[in-house]
Amino acid sequence: MKRTQFDFIAYMTPPPENPRGDGRNDVSIDCQTDEHYQNIVKCGFNGVSAIYELEMDEYQKALDFCDKYGLTMLVRDQKSLEQFVIKDLCITEKTVEEFLAEQGDEMQARLDAYAKHPSFAGILAADEPHSGKYPAIKKLQDWFAERYPGKEFEVNLLPDYASAEQLFNDKNAKYPYQKYLDDFVDIVQPEYLSYDHYALIVDHSAKDKMYLRPSYLKNLEQFAKAAQRTGKEFKVFLLTLGHWDFRTVATYADIAWQVYTSMAYGASGAQTFTYWTTLEYEPYNNKSHVTTALVGQNGELLPAWYAMQETIAEVRAFEKAYFNYSWEKCVYFLKGFSNPMTKNLDKNKDECLKKAKTSADVIVGCFKNDASKAYLISNLTDPKDNVTAKTTLCFDKDYDVVVWQAGKKTVEKTQKKKLNIQLRSGEGIFVEIK
Numbered sequence: 001m002k003r004t005q006f007d008f009i010a011y012m013t014p015p016p017e018n019p020r021g022d023g024r025n026d027v028s029i030d031c032q033t034d035e036h037y038q039n040i041v042k043c044g045f046n047g048v049s050a051i052y053e054l055e056m057d058e059y060q061k062a063l064d065f066c067d068k069y070g071l072t073m074l075v076r077d078q079k080s081l082e083q084f085v086i087k088d089l090c091i092t093e094k095t096v097e098e099f100l101a102e103q104g105d106e107m108q109a110r111l112d113a114y115a116k117h118p119s120f121a122g123i124l125a126a127d128e129p130h131s132g133k134y135p136a137i138k139k140l141q142d143w144f145a146e147r148y149p150g151k152e153f154e155v156n157l158l159p160d161y162a163s164a165e166q167l168f169n170d171k172n173a174k175y176p177y178q179k180y181l182d183d184f185v186d187i188v189q190p191e192y193l194s195y196d197h198y199a200l201i202v203d204h205s206a207k208d209k210m211y212l213r214p215s216y217l218k219n220l221e222q223f224a225k226a227a228q229r230t231g232k233e234f235k236v237f238l239l240t241l242g243h244w245d246f247r248t249v250a251t252y253a254d255i256a257w258q259v260y261t262s263m264a265y266g267a268s269g270a271q272t273f274t275y276w277t278t279l280e281y282e283p284y285n286n287k288s289h290v291t292t293a294l295v296g297q298n299g300e301l302l303p304a305w306y307a308m309q310e311t312i313a314e315v316r317a318f319e320k321a322y323f324n325y326s327w328e329k330c331v332y333f334l335k336g337f338s339n340p341m342t343k344n345l346d347k348n349k350d351e352c353l354k355k356a357k358t359s360a361d362v363i364v365g366c367f368k369n370d371a372s373k374a375y376l377i378s379n380l381t382d383p384k385d386n387v388t389a390k391t392t393l394c395f396d397k398d399y400d401v402v403v404w405q406a407g408k409k410t411v412e413k414t415q416k417k418k419l420n421i422q423l424r425s426g427e428g429i430f431v432e433i434k
Helices: 034-043 056-069 081-086 093-115 131-147 164-168 177-188 216-230 252-264 303-322
Strands: 007-011 047-049 072-075 120-127 152-156 192-196 200-203 209-212 233-239 269-273 326-333 353-358 362-368 373-379 389-395 400-405 408-413 418-423 428-433
Touching: 034 056, 034 303, 047 056, 056 072, 056 093, 093 120, 093 131, 120 131, 131 152, 131 164, 131 177, 152 192, 164 177, 177 216, 192 216, 200 252, 216 233, 216 252, 216 326, 233 252, 252 269, 252 303, 252 362, 252 373, 252 428, 303 373, 303 400, 303 408, 303 428, 326 353, 353 362, 373 389, 373 418, 400 418, 418 428
Parallel strands: 007 047, 007 269, 047 072, 072 120, 120 152, 192 233, 233 269
Antiparallel strands: 200 209, 326 362, 353 389, 362 373, 373 428, 389 418, 400 408, 400 428
């Protein structure tokens, strides 16, 4: 069935009291409440991904809330499939078979209980595995698909800046990142692709200097082309939690920049990392530089929550039109002579969009269907700089165009083969030519 909705998934659900999952500190309040799940819906998300739940009753309670409010839920049951992949207990097909023979019935009983919920969308089966785990993941995926057809078996891959040891379980490996991605596609044959690449960087050792990771667009291009080649969708994770050398995200530009650059490459969904501020925060010994996410530790709505709400509302306005087209390629137009993020990209041209004059760098996703073409234009400048892109798109001839911007639809005509647009920092627009 053809997709009509962009997936916005809130990763890291409201935690239960005293969570025993990834969060190690005690929380004296129970945040699994109507109010906090209503806030997820108000923000615009259509699904969640569980993380702090550990016991079955905690997952069941989260699923009950999702049933009630029309959300889907990816369960990350740390007592079922995931631990055996993550902890290297199953890294060959043989050990998977042994594990399934010994514990498959118990594991299925847990998953059967979740599957009774209408909101159960599937499971987060493995997060950032090395390639040596692919045969095991394939075996577990087949086991899961046989029992839960139509449900997601999500495997989230590493980005291109991961180390050789992270990617290939060998610190001396000389393989390119492309092999990590291609082997996953060929061995696992997943239903869709997912990965995380966080480009908004802050250098704490250099007076908190901010910059954009140069390989961000190339990594997007790799996933877009893999999805195009295989007929799969791909989804991304968004940076929404300040941690390590990643910035604290607080503004519309911070979030919109990530969403629209991903959509320029044809992404079909995005998860937050994270929705809830992680409970591992240690204010007096915070070596991980953890700050805040969309929601504070006690559930307060932060500026980033409202920025996410604004961005989601914009995408919801044109998502059906967006999914009427297939991604074809990307072209880019620069104010100057170079941009580190465009250095290694494919040098594409478009037959209809001939050129552009722009006051700031933009990336343009080119889409098509049997009848027409469309473009997703995204302001490529660093959100920290708050730069508006004033851009003139130059076409091969005059067209009637539909422009989707800031949640609104306008119908226009190009003038002398040109369309003038203006993009706020981080903003993207969708243009259909007729």
